[in-house]
Amino acid sequence: MQSGAIPDAGGLSRRGLLTSIAVIAAVPLLDACGSPKEKGAGTTSEGDLSKALPAYAPSDLVKPDIPVVAGANGASTDPAFLAYPANPVRTVTGAVGAGGTYVTMTPLWGAIPPSSGNAYYDAVNKALGATLKLQPADGNTYADLLPPLFAADKLPDWIDVPSWTTTKLNFGEAVRTKFADLTPYLAGDKVKQYPNLAALSTNAWVSGVWNGKLYGLPIYSSNAVIAGAYFYRKDIFDKAGVSADVTSIADLEAIGKALTNAAAGQWAFDDLFGNDAGYICQIFGFPSQGYPWTTDSGGKLQHRYETDGIVEALNWHAKMVKAGYLHPDAVANNSQNAKQRFWSGKVAVCADGTGAWNGDDAKSGAAANPSYNRQAFKLFSAKGDKPTIQLGNGASMYSYLNKKLNDGQIKELLAIANYLAAPYGSAEWLTVNFGTAGTHHTMTAGNPLLTEQGSKEIATTFQFLACPASASTVQSGAVQVVKDAAAWQADLVKHTVKPLFYGMNVSEPAQFASLGQPMMDTITDVKLGRKPISAWTEAVTTWRKQGGDDLRKFYDGIREKFGTGK
Template sequence: MGTSPGLSRRGLLASVAVIAAAPLLDACGSPKPKNEGTTSDTDLTRALPAYAPASAVKADFPVVPGANGASTDPAFLSYPASPPSTVSGTAGSGGSYVTMTPLWGAIPPSSGNAYYDAVNKSLGATLKLQPADGNTYADLLPPLFAADKLPDWIDIPSWTITKLNFGEAVATKFADLTPYLAGDKVKQYPNLAALSTNAWVSGVWNGKLYGLPIYSSNAVIAGAYFYRKDLFDKAGVPAEVKTLADLEAIGKALTNAAAGQWAFDDLFGSDAGYICQVFDFPSTGYPWTTDASGKLQHRYETDGIVEALNWHAKMVKAGYLHPDAVANNSKNAKQRFWSGKVAVCADGTGAWNGDDFKSGTAANPQYNRQAFKLFSAKGGDASIQIGNGAAMFSYLNKKLSEAQIKELLSIANYLAAPYGSAEWLTVNFGVSGTHYTMTGGNPLLTEQGSKEIATTFQFLSCPASATTVQSGAAQVVKDYAAWQAEMVKHVVKPLFYGMNVTEPPQFSSLSQPMQDTITDVKLGRKPISAWTDAVATWRRTGGDDLRKFYDGIRDKYGTGK
């Protein structure tokens, strides 16, 4: 399974729901919701582009609609033999623009780069690409904002905006795209219209659309409990899990410490992104819910997280977790799963790909990763809290003229051509015979292509993710597409979804002590009473004030549901 060269789905689907900014205090010292960036549900609906699914490219496994705007990603077993064009005429009108994007990997040469030249020729404009080290990208942005020296088109990952006071800055630095893209207006850019509604939500600030979503996903499912089907089959253990008792039976059946095999790795997950689905409490991305009386309740205060901590500690005590997991060593977690030292693990969906297949089968040709279907600790129906459809957006400089904005949106539409199209091949692989050859039905970079091509144009605009064959693992694509089609039926929206809430910075230190306590309790180092004490401290040292802050947001903007 894959999305596009150079970037994994897992790295892109890390959600950021709240951002830090300067607080506004009332006379009593409690924060008031000035909320630069916050958008009400009504205003969000008005600003969002309409969704019009792409139809030019026929996937082997087409998009399957789910609940609350979610759907599966299209899946392909090979690239179409005759890729259709999705853009008529020339996208650009001869303009020249400076861009800036992050890049994780070697930066290709800018001069004499035949790939850059080929894509620009196809665009009918010149994008002067300035990729920068993704590891230090967040540090490069504040000086550009302060000096007002932003390029014409820039990629801004959501995890960098804490340093930018972005909720206030966005309106002064970037072009309002609402007049061009809101509602049916987006349909003049069909490839942008084919991006799901959930992809756009976090690009809306103060009721206006500013951001173009990068590497969005239709499914927005962060992760799962994966299992080694080959190990289950060898041991004659059923892989169907409907209750906690089923999972505990697996723990007993597949743990053999003397043979160096344990049933489980850490099943809590570093951010409770998986176990919260089973025990029905909010994830870290959108941590608020309501209790039976309608009062705001943080995930730390829920019964679900207490039950999850108790259960996980019980599994540790039973000896079902690998010793390295009990030692909180996640460094070699993937290798433990690949090698069969553990049979069940929690991981992001990006782990289910061709590289995984290749790594596993190097030692065991029978290697077979699968994922459990959703189940509830309480029995009955379970749900998945939807994540942000995109964790990265690109923005156009406010100094651009209306004609320039329209030209760049037309170029963005070209860059967003879906997997399977002629344009996608050009943007991602350059020129046939020079940068790539078709091998086994899929494009493969040549030596020149490997030197000149990196993920650059795609950080300005790109289509939604597509599931594709990697390392010859066609069955992985089939399995993942089927699992995703089942999972999207159960997606629900959390409170404050897509509202870009700005949290005052005095609350930023509240979470680390809680995460530390989660680690201690889930691994059996401390009793559950340590968690109860930690929650009381959290409430006393700022948690209750944070609730008041969100109450103010709820009063003014609603909850986004």
Template structure:
């Protein structure tokens, strides 16, 4: 699992598009594993009719008006609304304390230093406003999912647990979800109206929290344009080299590589562009209908072969940083910041004031930009649209009805929209203690930097917005403009957010193919080697997996 780049506190957008994006890029939905005898049952999967009955009704909030409104594009994708400053008079969206004195144990991931649990001004302020005691227990995000199976096996689950989407398979969540509260009677349809901030989360964001036709998960960091990631470039470096960022084909990208590379000076055009190089070649879904209607895996498409061939072409030309070719992805951020590479790839969460602060520390002219969505071959530009949310929290089924309702009232408080009083408290702590207002935006104090950590937000949080961090207003404007264009080209993959449960015996059959892909795109192996690996994959279970998904399509549809 890729670790988050932040050293201390995780930013809102990076949560959504950092490790989750790396784990979910090109995945068709939340996948879990089931036993060998479950080849046709696919526990976890939900068809369209059952999904409609389980989802909460979307009732958008009008309490706050963004500076840059959302733009709706293809397939219902929409850009995040953007705010250039926090409202001078924040709206109050919850009239009274939601809690009734309950005590809830929690477990959430955290990338960075774990804050103190006692004497924590942030925890104290939020718990006081909630009227309940939330025992916050953030754990190392890099190993977080690995620690969860033992809790399930021992029956020691906390009252409220965060499970990121990439943990679904390890936990066999299609079956294990029975250990959590079925929230369908509380939140489905009009039932959600008693929790206005939860109702403000679009219905599509709840979809991947539905298992076996029932709603279990409460979403965090939802967005109608949950793009896994794309290609980035250093605007300042391209301008200095006289290179246009207006990439419209693979040839344009190759030409930029030639102009930007100077190995003798320690500068290369590209870092590792995989897997996001697949999107320009039209590979936006794991499974696709072939000409005869039968399903075709992305391994079997011309697009992935063309993308690998182009990556190998860049490598052989000497335009890719040697460390990237060697698989050293851990220093990719630093290579980009320092200007050793001018074009890279990754989660869109990097369009963030924290990134810009880190980049300008190395170069005052630093400017990260996203390449506009393009087609490598001159076809229709496409970018994969991920599920509306990839982070879900679950309530322990041992909770009483009273505790469940108290927890949902707390979740409603935590999910308050950006611009509200509640959001300010949940994300920045107490005024003049944990944060102050600087330049129209909240900034953590020294105390806040020590105590405030992304924790409550993993239990519930409202829809994503673009916001100013560290005073970098232009970053927000640039990202909003890119999103407004990208949503025009968004494509939903097959089995979109359906929580399809793959039989466990297929979990590792693709590893040889993935290893071969690395060798082909670095120039160490040939396309013939790749085709041989795919042939082996088919014999080892790929063709059986195809039949499995054909069965899912026949029984449940494709989620489109």
């Protein structure tokens, strides 16, 4: 991983982090009485969404070694490459920029490279035909840096706004007063003048649409849009003669019994729930935190907290804890060493973001055990019937152009964005991600490898302004990992379903912002067996009285005015 890439945060890899944060809940302005000044600020109806979205025009200039497989509801696998093309094609011809100079701001997880005398920055800006003055900021505190800039109206020309920061920004309102409307430039077939942007899937753009207009350029989008997976140690399973053909929760319980040996320091499971239910909802069929609403048998809106599925999931997870199948650190709610527990073989099954399955992981695992082999269970349901997985947003980071820019400047920056969005395997991608050959990278075993200078000067900066869809690529020489992950994705994308209010950017009033934390705390207590299931039932009753029922009424209003997005 390059310096400055998004780290594992709380057990989520970059992919997991981006795809698990699904809905954006920007807080609208309040009047003196504390009620929303504008109901549904930011919300977009399904009809308006379709008008604002760019047309999808996939490119065939770069052919992956493992082709994309189409799934359900717009999902598909990521393209997979076993080596970087020997003769990278150019996807952009002619001049890109028009010599303009622009100030940008992006988050950065990792060491911030020098801005002065940075040959990498100079090389990319030369290729762009413009000067982007990069201002990367600490990603860990990025959310706290944004509100003062918005309040003082001191935003740069081009800025990355992660979706999880918008709750602090009154974004449903701010987006139309601070940023350029890109609908006239990119909606429908207009995007085709920027072919690399047109190659981003429709699902990637949906959460960049606010108030019926397109504002955001998707960052680190994925065609697969899957939150995470249940991984297992195939080498441990094989050695123990345990089958990984899991089709129901009963099969998983059998694995728990077969692979737990506390005396030998081995447990079958790590935490399989997660406070946000991003994983276990796949098995028990209730909505994720990102899109938490469904309907009951009578068509009434029902929150995930109110479903039978989450009750069944909590009971089951607590049962696994009581049986002794979870590692003691997981029972203690300690996730800090979760990867090490998996690498060392102290646990045989864990939940993690899909990006955890890569060559660097294989290298780390092999350092602890030469036979290390991470695989993922195929999607299954608790009862063994047909499984489904909720579609996540194609991206949860977007970049925005300042509204003060004129028409010519907007067009120049979109042309630059088109260059930055060149796909993996292209000449442009190599320049944006690895700088100059010989200076910043060399080709080793068919793939680019940073030189010492490249490691110092290159970080994830330009990519947070615009970038192509994710691709599965070889890391640390682990070719088989790419093949395995691609085959797993091909099966998974067949089962995707759209949740209610998908891609509508519903902005919840501020009075509902504090409802979730007590529920998260109760989930932790019940799933780990600290409290009985009755504590959950009581928490749901309190949630409804303290605002849950009012939140339902709010969404009923959204449904009546805008539809549900399905």
